[in-house]
Amino acid sequence: MLQVENLTVYYQTLKGQVRALENASFTLADGEIMGLAGESGCGKTTLGHSLIHLSPPMTHIGGRVLLNGQELPLADMQKMDAYRFNEISIIPQYAMNAMNPIRKIGQMTEELLRAKKADVKTVMAALKDRLEMVKLPQEVLGLYPIELSGGMKQRMVMVLSTLLDPELLIADEITSALDVASQKAVSEMLVEFRDQHCCNSVIFITHDISILYQIADSILIMYAGQLAEKASTETIIHNPRHPYTRLLISALPEIGVRYSDKRLTGIPGKTPLLLNPPQGCRFRERCPLAFEKCAEVPPFVEIEPGHSVACWKEGSADA
Amino acid sequence: MRKYFGRKLLIYLLTFFLAVTIDWLIPRFMPGNPVANMLARVSVNSTAASVMQEYYTHLFGLDLPLWQQYLNFWANLLRGDLGISAYLFPKPVTQVLMNAIPYDVALLLPAILLSWLAGNNFGAVAARSKWLDNTVSPIGYILTATPYMWLGILLAWFFGIILDVFPIAGAYSFSLSPTLSWKFIGDVLLHWFLPFFSLFMVQFGGWAIGMRNMIIYELEADYSHYLEALGAPRSLIRRYAFNNAVLPQLSGLALQLGVIVAGALVTEVVFSYPGIGYLLLAAIQNQDYFLIQGCFLFIIIGVLLANFVIDIVYVLVDPRTRRGMTGEAA
Known part of the structure; x- marks a missing residue:
C-alpha cells in the first residue's frame, strides 16, 4: 500500500520556483490501478517521477511517502537506489528510446540485473514467460532495440520494468504514442501484469480518460499542480463532484451523440503558469461556481469513503 | 553483406581514380615547370642550358602531349613506378618516400x-x-x-x-x-x-x-x-x-x-x-x-x-x- 502525505515538489529554475506539485495526499491500495489524469503541465508526470527519481531541477519541498509503512528516502538519490526497480519501477514516457542502442536487449537486461545484484538466472527464466505474456518472441533478446517496432519496444520496456515484481509501477503515458488498437492491447497487458502479480499497484499517467475508464480502478484528477478529485472510476465518470472534473468529463465525446448537430464543448480559459500561480484554488479563474472563499486553498477532503475532492462548494458545506 | 562491400569497393575505386587524376593535374597548373626550376639552380651558359633543358624535358617525358603524359602516368603508376624526383635528382620518388x-x-x-x-x-x-x-x-x-x-x-x-x-x-x-x-x-x-x-x-x-x-x-x-x-x-x-x-x-x-x-x-x-x-x-x-x-x-x-x-x-x-x-x- 502506498501513502502519499502532503508531497510538495518544485522545479528550481533561473526565474524562480515552479510549483509543479503542491500538497498532494492520497493513498493507493494493494493491487489498485489508479489513473492519474489532467491537462499537459498539470504536474502528473512530476508526481509520478518524484516517487521514483526525484532529481534536479526537481526539489523535494515537503511531505513524505510511505510504501507498505516504510518511509521512502525520496530526496536521497543514493538511498533510493535500493527501492528503484526492486520496489518501485517506471515505464517511462520515452519507452521508444529507453534501451541502449548498441547493446542486444538480452545482454543489456543481464547487465542491468547483475548490476542490481538480482538473481540473474531465476529472473532471466521468468523473463521468458513475461515475453510470452506480451506476445513477444523469445528472439527479441538477441536483437538490438532498433530492430524492434515502436509497439514492440513499448512492450519490451514494460517487461523490463516489471522484471523484479515491483510493489508500485508508474506507467507514464505508455499509450500516448500508440495507435488505438495498440493502446487497448498495451493497457490490457498492464492489467494482466497486475493480475499475474508482476506488479502490485499501478499509477497510470495519461491524459486520455477513455483509456482509464477501461482499465483503472480509481482515477485521480489533477489541475495546475494540485489534486482536484480522487474516486473510483465509476464515480469520476458518472458522478464527479469537482467542477473541473465535471467540465472535463462533459467534454468527452459520448456514444450516440452526433457532434455535427451539437458541438463538443471545451473548458474556456487557460491553465495558470505555475511559476507564479494564483493564490487559493488554482481553478478559480475558469470555474463557473467560484466565490469569495475560493481565494483560500480548498483542502482535499474525503466526502464519502474513497471519494476525495478539493472544492469549497463540496466537502463540508454540501453533501 | 557482400553487396554492401562490393558497392563500397566500387565507390572507393572511383574516388581513387578521381583523386589521382586531380593529383596529376594540380602540379601542372602551377606556373613554370620543374626543369626550368632545376636549371635555375645551376649557372651554365645559355647553349648548355638549352641542351640541358631539352635533355631533361625529354627525360621527364614533359615533351609529350598532355593526354599522353597522363596515360603514361597511369601506366607507370600501375607498375609501381612514380618517376624520378627532379628536386633530389636522380633518386626515384619511391625511394625518397620510403x-x-x-x-x-x-x-x-x-x-x-x-x-x-x-x-x-x-x-x-x-x-x-x-x-x-x-x-x-x-x-x-x-x-x-x-x-x-x-x-x-x-x-x-x-x-x-x-x-x-x-x-x-x-x-x-x-x-x-x-x-x-x-x-x-x-x-x-x-x-x-x-x-x-x-x-x-x-x-x-x-x-x-x-x-x-x-x-x-x-x-x-x-x-x-x-x-x-x-x-x-x-x-x-x-x-x-x-x-x-x-x-x-x-x-x-x-x-x-x-x-x-x-x-x-x-x-x-x-x-x-x-x-x-x-x-x-x-x-x-x-x-x-x-x-x-x-x-x-x-x-x-x-x-x-x-x-x-x-x-x-x-x-x-x-x-x-x-x-x-x-x-x-x-
Missing part, C-alpha cells in the same frame, strides 16, 4: 593513438567532474585554439633554448650516423620527443573536448535516464554512455590515421623533421611534379584505406549501421 615514411609513422602513430586514448578517457572523466571541467578543460580549449606553429615554436624555444634539454631540429644529430646502437637510439628519441609532444598536446585537447561534450549528451539521453530511474549503478550508466560516445570519435580517429603518411607538415617544418610533410613542402617549392604526385598519392591511399577500415569497424561495433546495410541489400 626513406621519409618511417619518421612519419614513428612520430604520428604514437601521437595520434596516445592522444586519442588519453583524450577520450580524460574527456569522459571531465564530463562528470565539475572541478576537472573547470580547471583542465579550458586548457584544452586554449591548446586546440592555439595556432600550432606558434605553439611548436614556443615549445622549441622553451625546451630547446631556455632549458636546453631537447634538440630542436632534425631526426638525429649530424655528428652521428644511423647505426643500431643505444647511443643512436637515445639520440633519435631525444629528437623525436618535442615534435611528438607538441602534436600530442594539441590533439589531446581536441579529443578531450569532443569526448566531454559527447558524454554530457549521452548522459542526458533517454536510455541513461531510464537506467537512472531503475537505480542502476553509476558505473553501468557511464560505461554505456562511454560506449555510445566513442563511436563518433572512432571516425575522427580513422581520418587522423589516414593522413599519417601525409605527415604533419607544420610540425615537420617547425622541427625540421625529415618526414613526408617536410618533403612535400620542398617538392612544391621546387615544382617537383613527380615528388608532389608521390606524396599526395600516399595521402590518398592512406585516407581511403583508413576510411575503408573504419567502415568495417563501424559495422562491427554499431548495430545501427549493420541494419542500414541489410536494409539496403534487401
Whole structure:
C-alpha cells in the first residue's frame, strides 16, 4: 500500500520556483490501478517521477511517502537506489528510446540485473514467460532495440520494468504514442501484469480518460499542480463532484451523440503558469461556481469513503 | 553483406581514380615547370642550358602531349613506378618516400593513438567532474585554439633554448650516423620527443573536448535516464554512455590515421623533421611534379584505406549501421 502525505515538489529554475506539485495526499491500495489524469503541465508526470527519481531541477519541498509503512528516502538519490526497480519501477514516457542502442536487449537486461545484484538466472527464466505474456518472441533478446517496432519496444520496456515484481509501477503515458488498437492491447497487458502479480499497484499517467475508464480502478484528477478529485472510476465518470472534473468529463465525446448537430464543448480559459500561480484554488479563474472563499486553498477532503475532492462548494458545506 | 562491400569497393575505386587524376593535374597548373626550376639552380651558359633543358624535358617525358603524359602516368603508376624526383635528382620518388615514411609513422602513430586514448578517457572523466571541467578543460580549449606553429615554436624555444634539454631540429644529430646502437637510439628519441609532444598536446585537447561534450549528451539521453530511474549503478550508466560516445570519435580517429603518411607538415617544418610533410613542402617549392604526385598519392591511399577500415569497424561495433546495410541489400 502506498501513502502519499502532503508531497510538495518544485522545479528550481533561473526565474524562480515552479510549483509543479503542491500538497498532494492520497493513498493507493494493494493491487489498485489508479489513473492519474489532467491537462499537459498539470504536474502528473512530476508526481509520478518524484516517487521514483526525484532529481534536479526537481526539489523535494515537503511531505513524505510511505510504501507498505516504510518511509521512502525520496530526496536521497543514493538511498533510493535500493527501492528503484526492486520496489518501485517506471515505464517511462520515452519507452521508444529507453534501451541502449548498441547493446542486444538480452545482454543489456543481464547487465542491468547483475548490476542490481538480482538473481540473474531465476529472473532471466521468468523473463521468458513475461515475453510470452506480451506476445513477444523469445528472439527479441538477441536483437538490438532498433530492430524492434515502436509497439514492440513499448512492450519490451514494460517487461523490463516489471522484471523484479515491483510493489508500485508508474506507467507514464505508455499509450500516448500508440495507435488505438495498440493502446487497448498495451493497457490490457498492464492489467494482466497486475493480475499475474508482476506488479502490485499501478499509477497510470495519461491524459486520455477513455483509456482509464477501461482499465483503472480509481482515477485521480489533477489541475495546475494540485489534486482536484480522487474516486473510483465509476464515480469520476458518472458522478464527479469537482467542477473541473465535471467540465472535463462533459467534454468527452459520448456514444450516440452526433457532434455535427451539437458541438463538443471545451473548458474556456487557460491553465495558470505555475511559476507564479494564483493564490487559493488554482481553478478559480475558469470555474463557473467560484466565490469569495475560493481565494483560500480548498483542502482535499474525503466526502464519502474513497471519494476525495478539493472544492469549497463540496466537502463540508454540501453533501 | 557482400553487396554492401562490393558497392563500397566500387565507390572507393572511383574516388581513387578521381583523386589521382586531380593529383596529376594540380602540379601542372602551377606556373613554370620543374626543369626550368632545376636549371635555375645551376649557372651554365645559355647553349648548355638549352641542351640541358631539352635533355631533361625529354627525360621527364614533359615533351609529350598532355593526354599522353597522363596515360603514361597511369601506366607507370600501375607498375609501381612514380618517376624520378627532379628536386633530389636522380633518386626515384619511391625511394625518397620510403626513406621519409618511417619518421612519419614513428612520430604520428604514437601521437595520434596516445592522444586519442588519453583524450577520450580524460574527456569522459571531465564530463562528470565539475572541478576537472573547470580547471583542465579550458586548457584544452586554449591548446586546440592555439595556432600550432606558434605553439611548436614556443615549445622549441622553451625546451630547446631556455632549458636546453631537447634538440630542436632534425631526426638525429649530424655528428652521428644511423647505426643500431643505444647511443643512436637515445639520440633519435631525444629528437623525436618535442615534435611528438607538441602534436600530442594539441590533439589531446581536441579529443578531450569532443569526448566531454559527447558524454554530457549521452548522459542526458533517454536510455541513461531510464537506467537512472531503475537505480542502476553509476558505473553501468557511464560505461554505456562511454560506449555510445566513442563511436563518433572512432571516425575522427580513422581520418587522423589516414593522413599519417601525409605527415604533419607544420610540425615537420617547425622541427625540421625529415618526414613526408617536410618533403612535400620542398617538392612544391621546387615544382617537383613527380615528388608532389608521390606524396599526395600516399595521402590518398592512406585516407581511403583508413576510411575503408573504419567502415568495417563501424559495422562491427554499431548495430545501427549493420541494419542500414541489410536494409539496403534487401
